Amino acid sequence: MLVKVFGSAIFGVDATIITVEVNVEKGIGYHLVGLPDNTIKESNYRIAAALKNNNYNFPGKKITVNMAPADLRKEGSAYDLTIAIGILAASGQIKSEEVDKYIIMGELSLDGGLQPIKGALSIAIKAKEEGFKGFFLPEQNVKEAAIVSGIDVYGVENISQVIDFFEEKGTLQPTTINTREEFYKNLDFPEFDFAEVRGQESIKRCMEIAAAGGHNIILIGPPGAGKTMLAKRLPSILPPMTLREALETTKIHSVAGKVKDTGLMNQRPFRSPHHSASSVSLVGGGSYPQPGEISLAHNGVLFLDELPEFKREVLEVMRQPLEDREVTISRAKFTITYPSSFMLVASMNPSPGGYFNDPNAPVSSSPNEMQRYLSKISGPLLDRIDIHIEVTPVPFEKLSDTRNGESSVEIRKRVTQAREIQSQRFAMSEAIHYNAQMTTKQIREYCKLDDTSLQLLKTAMERLNLSARAYDRILKVSRTIADLEASDTVNSNHIAEAIQYRSLDREGWLG
Structure with a gap:
């Protein structure tokens, strides 16, 4: 008897429907075809044990399982439940009239329990688009x-619950979630707050400008000046995510298996990879492609602490994604694109010893040592960072001040107002939402x-010997400063402030 059941494969951040055809006939043997990987080839052992432990039989006949389309490589253990239900239906152990109306996915334990899968949100979206009645998953x-409305989503703990559903014995109910209610819950309660930061008023101003225009920023200063502390608080002043951004972000984290039991993400992501990270872990890819750190930071912040300590080739692969706001991974058999629209926040010490031209510093570095250290970061990468700012240590008087500074909520209000101005400005552009994304044509306009x-x-x-790209960066930052003041025009004050935020272009830094 031939039965068709349906699963799904993840390709990039989108899902593709996989038809699992199961044929049980006279003979002996188990044949699995359709480019399965080793994990899927081992599934018959897990399926046989799970069925036996739930009082069902693994048929002692000739079983042929075809996973179509046959030219698309299938990977992972999430097809265990799909194949198991197909075998039960094809061997007549359960009713088969309804199984082809559902997407069925899940990894089986030997006792029939289900383990979590990756990409559940993408699969649910695809299942709804293809008109399936429901979706069974762990x-x-x-x-x-369940974020996706218009399709019945059933969370199951054991294969017996799925069997009982098709046998009309159980009381399994679909899970429903009020997406908007979930999204707006805890939207205004950041984990870190700028009110906790003592002093550093000029740096807070820089962070506000960066957040308002979506600009990349690099913080340069000695150890203990507060670079990491400031960077961690940047997401708290970014405008709240829209529902569309939340869905995009959750989709990427779902594919990477990092959503777990949280449902829709309502806080902007903050990713901080270690400086030993490889190129693949940063931009994504691998033999079984996965999104990298820059995609996991989509709609949020990517923080690279101690920037010169990263391998140079790792930093260079970020140059194109910083411009294009997406990363395309090409291999011989596939090409996939991951979104990567993120704010880059980097920090670095000004020298190997951590101090710059300070006669009282505990560790001093020669000009040659400093030059070698700073040359680890290429000029083209620095050109793509809009704001360079020096962070100086906070004096004792500021540290001991018990008064709280301005809170993130207050700063966020100004940032949000500036972003609303930009949203109206770029209302006719689908790909442009804030000043940092402006093209050359829009900068001129x-x-x-x-x-x-x-x-x-x-x-x-002329004095700083700036590149054409740095020229554009200054204009973008000055436009953001004007937006924070609700000014229609960019004037000399805005230009002067924006020029101050190009520290690494000054004589004495990079030579």
Whole structure:
């Protein structure tokens, strides 16, 4: 008897429906075809034990399982439940009239229990698009899949619950979640708050500008100056995620298996990979492609602490994603694209010893040592970072001050107002949402300068020997400063402040 059941494969961040055809006939043997990997080839042992431990039989006949499309490689253990239900239906042990109306996914334990899978949200979205009636998956993944309305999502703990459902014996009910209610819950309660930061008012101003325009920023300063503390608080002043952004972000984390039991993500991600990270772990890929850190930081912040300690080739692979806001991974048999629209926040010491031109520093470095250290970061990468700012140690008087600074909630209000101005400005552009994403054409249109501002910028360009890309960065930052003041035009004050935020372009830093 031939039965068709349906599962799904993840390709990039999207799902593809997989038809699992199970044929049970006279003879002997178990044949699994359709480019399965070793994990799927081993599934018959898990399935046989799970069925026996739940009082069902693994047929002693010729079983042929075809996973279509046959030219697409299938991987992972999530097809165990799909194949098991197909075998039971094809051998007549359960009713088969309804099994082809559902997506069925899950890894089986030997006792019939189910282990979590990856990409549940993407699969649920695809199942709804393809008109399936429902989706069976492990209980641990049900919250993320139930985000999708218009399809019945069943979280199950054991294969017996799925069998009882098709046999009309159980009382399994679909899980429903009010997506908007879940999303807006805890939206305004950041884990870290700028009110806890003592002093550093000028740096807070920089962080506010960076958040308002979505600009990349690098913090340069000695150990203990507060670089990491400031970076960790940046997500708390970013505008709240929209529902669309939350779905995009959750989808990527779901594919990477990092959503667990949280459902829809409502806080912007903050990723901080160690400096020993490889190129693949940062941008994604591998023999079984997975999104990298830059994609997991999509719609959030990627923090690279001690930037010069990262391998140079690792940093260089970030140059294109920083410009394109997506990363395309090409292999001989496939090409996949992961979104990677993130804010880059980097920190670094100014020298190997951690101090810059400080005669009282405990560790001093020669100019040659400093030059070698700073040359680990390429000029083209620094050009893609809009704001360079020096972070100086906080004096004792500021540290001992018991008064709280301005809270993240207050700063976020100003940032959100500036972002709303930008949203209206770029309302006709699908791919542009904030100033950091502006193209050259849009910079010329929205950053028109008067004669005074133009002369100021010309002088800075000549003295600092800035590149054309740095010129564009200054205009983008000045446009954001103007938006924070609700100014329609960019004036010389905005240009002057933006020029100050190019510390690494000054003489004495990179030579």
